[in-house]
Amino acid sequence: MLELTSPAVLKSLLARHGFHFSKSLGQNFLLDKNVLDEIVHAAGIDTDSEVLEIGPGFGTLTQALCSAAGKVAAIEIDSAALPVLEETCAPFDNLTVIHGDVLKLDLKSLIAEQFSGHTVKVAANLPYYITSPILTMLIENELPIQSITVMVQKEVADRLCAAPGGKEYGVLSVAVQFYCTAQTVCIVPPESFMPPPSVDSAVVHLTLRNTPAVEVPDRALFFRVVRAAFALRRKTLLNSLTGSGLLGLSKELIAYALDEAQIAPNRRGETLSLEEFAKLCEIFFKIKEDFKG
Numbered sequence: 001m002l003e004l005t006s007p008a009v010l011k012s013l014l015a016r017h018g019f020h021f022s023k024s025l026g027q028n029f030l031l032d033k034n035v036l037d038e039i040v041h042a043a044g045i046d047t048d049s050e051v052l053e054i055g056p057g058f059g060t061l062t063q064a065l066c067s068a069a070g071k072v073a074a075i076e077i078d079s080a081a082l083p084v085l086e087e088t089c090a091p092f093d094n095l096t097v098i099h100g101d102v103l104k105l106d107l108k109s110l111i112a113e114q115f116s117g118h119t120v121k122v123a124a125n126l127p128y129y130i131t132s133p134i135l136t137m138l139i140e141n142e143l144p145i146q147s148i149t150v151m152v153q154k155e156v157a158d159r160l161c162a163a164p165g166g167k168e169y170g171v172l173s174v175a176v177q178f179y180c181t182a183q184t185v186c187i188v189p190p191e192s193f194m195p196p197p198s199v200d201s202a203v204v205h206l207t208l209r210n211t212p213a214v215e216v217p218d219r220a221l222f223f224r225v226v227r228a229a230f231a232l233r234r235k236t237l238l239n240s241l242t243g244s245g246l247l248g249l250s251k252e253l254i255a256y257a258l259d260e261a262q263i264a265p266n267r268r269g270e271t272l273s274l275e276e277f278a279k280l281c282e283i284f285f286k287i288k289e290d291f292k293g
Contacts, residue, residue: 001063001088001091002087002088004031004058004059004060004063004088005031005032005033005036005060007031007194010029010031010058010194013058013084013087013088014058014084017080017083017084017087019058019080019081019084020080027057027078027127028125028128028193028194028195028196028197029057029058029060029125029193029194030060030061030125030151030188030192030193031060031192031193031194032188032192035151035186035188035192035203036060036061036064037064038185038186038203039061039064039123039149039151039185039203040064040065040068040123042149042185042203042205043121043123043147043149043205044121044147045065045068045069045121045123046068046069047068047069047070048070048119049068049069049070049071049119049121050069050070050071050072050073050114050115050116050119050120050121051065051069051071051072051073051120051121051122051123052072052073052074052075052107052111052114052115052120052121052122052123052145053065053072053073053074053075053122053123053124054074054075054102054122054124054126054134055075055076055077055102055124055125055126055127056074056075056076056081056085056097057076057078057081057084057085057125058081058084058085058088059084059085059088059089060088061123061124061125062074062085062088062089062095063088063089063092065123066089066092066094066095067092069094070094071094071096071114071115072092072094072095072096073095073096073097073098073110073114073115074095074096074097074098075098075100075102075105075110076097076098076099076100077099077100077101077102079099082097082099085097096114098110102134102137103130103133103134103137107137107138107141107143108141108143108144111143111144111145112144119146120144120145120146121145121146121147121148121149122138122145122147122148122149122150123148123149123150124148124149124150124151125150125151126150126151126152128152128153128156128197131150131152131153131156132156132172135148135150135160135172135176135206136175139175139176139179139180139206139208140175140179145208146207146208147205147206147207147208148180148205148206148208149185149203149204149205149206150203150204150206151188151201151202151203152201152202152204153197153199153200153201153202154187154199154200154201154202155168155199156172156202157184157201157202157203157204158184158202159172159173160172160173160176160182160204160206161173161182161183161184161204164270164271164272164273165270165271166270167270169270170230170233170270171223171226171227171230174226174274174277175223175226176206177213177274178212178213178214178222178274179208179209179212179213180206180207180208180209181206181207181209182204182205182206183204183205184202184203184204185202185203185204185205186202186203187200187201187202188200188201188202188203189201213274214274214275214277214278215278216278216281216282216285217281217282217285218281218285221281221284221285221288222277222278222281224246224247225241225246225247225277225280225281225284226269226277227244227246228240228241228244228246228247229241229269229272229277230269230270231243231244231246232244233268233269233270235268236265236266236267236268237258237263237264237265237266237267237268237269237272238251238254238255238258238265238266240268240269241254241258242254247284249284249287253287256287257280257283257284257287258280260283261276261279261280261283263276263279263280
């Protein structure tokens with residue numbers, strides 16, 4: 001098996017295949033064996049595990065996953081990477097490579113086709129420019145997956161795991177924590193990659209909840225409330241909920257809802273917990289139901 005964590009081996013391999021890194025695809029491939037081991041360990045991968053990998057590139061993480069898991073299916077968008085991946089992962093008969101864009105594939109059908117569905121886990125060194133859309137797709141579509149262990153920009157990791165009250169806490173924090181528990185596994189410096197990115201990275205482990213963190217009467221309304229609360233971050237909660245226009249309610253009704261929820265109107269959106277967002281959603285839902293009546 002080719003030692004892909006060796007820069008010399010890797011450069012020779014890529015030169016042989018005429019492979020060129022694509023900036024448009026955000027290709028920064030992980031070379032640090034210790035971090036690869038951290039990902040496999042954090043994901044809890046063993047021979048019973050079935051793993052969906054997104055963006056395998058030339059197979060550094062794929063090799064580690066195939067060595068530990070029972071089955072791996074890897075989705076790669078770059079056709080130029082496929083022959084490299086075919087060579088680097090040739091020793092493994094538990095790997096299926098799918099050529100396609102993960103954001104356009106029917107993942108529910110793909111998972112049903114590729115896996116038995118008992119312990120499916122996602123592992124990936126995600127392209128940083130589409131981290132949020134991929135994570136949103138994975139957590140919101142009720143896919144039969146158990147956990148997501150991914151490499152992301154450290155700044156994004158901070159947002160995923162942020163608690164209320166800080167500048168990192170926002171819509172992505174609430175969305176992820178609504179569906180998952182989140183923890184940062186390790187920080188990864190730029191020199192662990194080829195080519196090195198311009199920022200620090202981090203491995204994050206998300207465990208999908210059996211049920212969302214809070215109960216809400218209307219999930220779409222809940223996320224409209226969240227987006228409205230963060231729409232004008234420098235404004236008070238009352239002004240942000242009103243000024244965003246996302247709720248379609250008057251300032252008076254929004255002030256009434258905040259009073260009913262016992263939330264001060266001069267607070268900022270980033271100070272609200274998931275429970276407070278859920279309480280607001282419940283009140284707005286009742287207001288909208290009363291209007292229908």
